[in-house]
Amino acid sequence: MDSVRSGDPAGRPDPEDQTIRPGGVDQPGRVGYLPDQDQTLMKLVVAGPFGVGKTTLIRTLSEIATLHTEEAMTETGRPVDDLAGLPEKATTTVAVDFGRLTLPGNVVLYMFGTPGQRRFFPLWQDIARGALGALVLADTRRLADSFEIMDMVEEQGLPYAVAVNRFPDAPDHPVEVLRTHLDLHPATPLLLCDARERDSSLDALIALAEHILDALPAAAPATPEQP
Numbered sequence: 001m002d003s004v005r006s007g008d009p010a011g012r013p014d015p016e017d018q019t020i021r022p023g024g025v026d027q028p029g030r031v032g033y034l035p036d037q038d039q040t041l042m043k044l045v046v047a048g049p050f051g052v053g054k055t056t057l058i059r060t061l062s063e064i065a066t067l068h069t070e071e072a073m074t075e076t077g078r079p080v081d082d083l084a085g086l087p088e089k090a091t092t093t094v095a096v097d098f099g100r101l102t103l104p105g106n107v108v109l110y111m112f113g114t115p116g117q118r119r120f121f122p123l124w125q126d127i128a129r130g131a132l133g134a135l136v137l138a139d140t141r142r143l144a145d146s147f148e149i150m151d152m153v154e155e156q157g158l159p160y161a162v163a164v165n166r167f168p169d170a171p172d173h174p175v176e177v178l179r180t181h182l183d184l185h186p187a188t189p190l191l192l193c194d195a196r197e198r199d200s201s202l203d204a205l206i207a208l209a210e211h212i213l214d215a216l217p218a219a220a221p222a223t224p225e226q227p
Helices: 054-061 116-128 145-153 174-181 197-214
Strands: 040-047 071-074 089-095 099-105 107-113 133-138 160-165 190-193
Touching: 040 054, 040 116, 040 145, 054 099, 054 107, 054 133, 054 197, 089 190, 099 197, 107 145, 107 197, 116 145, 133 197, 145 174, 145 190, 160 197, 174 190, 190 197
Parallel strands: 040 107, 040 133, 133 160, 160 190
Antiparallel strands: 071 089, 099 107
């Protein structure tokens, strides 16, 4: 005779039974905190000058509810944060944006957006610890504002890609001209994107992920044990 759990004559599993058992996540009694397959986890920094579209890009791409630390722009802050060319800018990130995106092949990207103003650079360095690479956003209306950000990324030793966010009123330049003006290494990916559009933003992030994987050192061959 099959035994059943006391207090449950139908033999249904106890909802308080938290035992992890083999099988799929839908199996009764299984706590599905961890994925069943191995994943490649990549921490990425989304960087760029003030008002370039970092928060928008992360919000566009994230598969989870995003974390944002935005505050309203005030008249007091106008002398500090130059709003030239950004007439509709009403909020600014003061700590971090966060989102997650899973790519085919079980590659999981953790995206950390950082404030673009100089006064937040020490925070940027803290957030960048442990990152494998950075996506630097640029704006052709204020292209020179990206130079300082790229310098910081290079000082951290991070491989990076540059995505020029195409604002409606921004000057349009060929990629070759932009690459020359940004003085990019030939191997550094440079793409045009619209942070509001998922496909073009995804192309930029995938280009960064591929660049990072190409830059990772190849695993050293195992040394045979000496007899």
